Amino acid sequence: MDANVVLNVWRREVDPKTGAELWRASNSLLKKIRAGEYGGVMSIVSAMEVIQPVRAALQERGLKWEEKCRGLERSLRRYGIMFVAPDVVAMADAYEYFWVNRLDPFDAITVSVAIHQNSAALVSRDRDLRRRAGKLIPVLEPEEL
Amino acid sequence: MGLTVEDISRLHKLSKRLEPIREGGVEAVDRDVGVIEDLFPKGKSSVELIHEYRRRGLTS
Numbered sequence: 001m002d003a004n005v006v007l008n009v010w011r012r013e014v015d016p017k018t019g020a021e022l023w024r025a026s027n028s029l030l031k032k033i034r035a036g037e038y039g040g041v042m043s044i045v046s047a048m049e050v051i052q053p054v055r056a057a058l059q060e061r062g063l064k065w066e067e068k069c070r071g072l073e074r075s076l077r078r079y080g081i082m083f084v085a086p087d088v089v090a091m092a093d094a095y096e097y098f099w100v101n102r103l104d105p106f107d108a109i110t111v112s113v114a115i116h117q118n119s120a121a122l123v124s125r126d127r128d129l130r131r132r133a134g135k136l137i138p139v140l141e142p143e144e145l
Numbered sequence: 146m147g148l149t150v151e152d153i154s155r156l157h158k159l160s161k162r163l164e165p166i167r168e169g170g171v172e173a174v175d176r177d178v179g180v181i182e183d184l185f186p187k188g189k190s191s192v193e194l195i196h197e198y199r200r201r202g203l204t205s
Contacts, residue, residue: 004190004195007195009177010180010182011184013191027175027178031174034174044159047163049195052195056198057184072180076163077165081165104199124192125190126192127192
């Protein structure tokens with residue numbers, strides 16, 4: 001699972017162009033993971049990417065971030081997601097995807113971890129990632145599950 | 146190539162930090178809907194936000 005799925009929910013995200021409530025399908029996915037209907041896997045790199053915009057935005061406003069971000073980390077832990085630290089082989093494959101599939105470094109790691117975990121699909125709303133990684137693993141939006 | 150005890154200690158620390166919290170049910174997800182709703186501009190998608198912070202991280 002990519003970081004943007006969690007942020008959809010935390011931001012109650014609506015597509016500004018279409019009015020589509022993007023958070024609903026993402027919320028439903030997280031609840032299915034929590035209920036054990038799906039196995040959810042996320043790399044620790046993606047976990048950092050969920051937290052990083054929040055930390056940076058709070059820092060930029062001169063607000064205290066640590067307690068808020070620790071609370072959000074606890075939220076992530078409540079969803080039943082399995083967090084994966086990429087091993088050396090996963091990182092080697094990520095490097096290959098960076099070159100061959102022209103993925104950015106973060107996406108290359110996300111894709112590599114998903115493949116190494118034998119995931120049926122990578123769930124993301126990132127269409128550029130989908131275009132580049134689609135030959136390696138199915139990349140689905142939450143509504144497509 | 147094996148793991149040192151220090152490596153194992155680091156992994157243990159990571160596993161404790163991201164260990165699943167079992168209590169509660171699916172309502173744990175519902176409670177978090179909109180928890181940072183006003184922190185970012187509504188016109189920017191989460192995909193765009195993450196890309197923006199990647200760029201900042203790589204250039205700052």
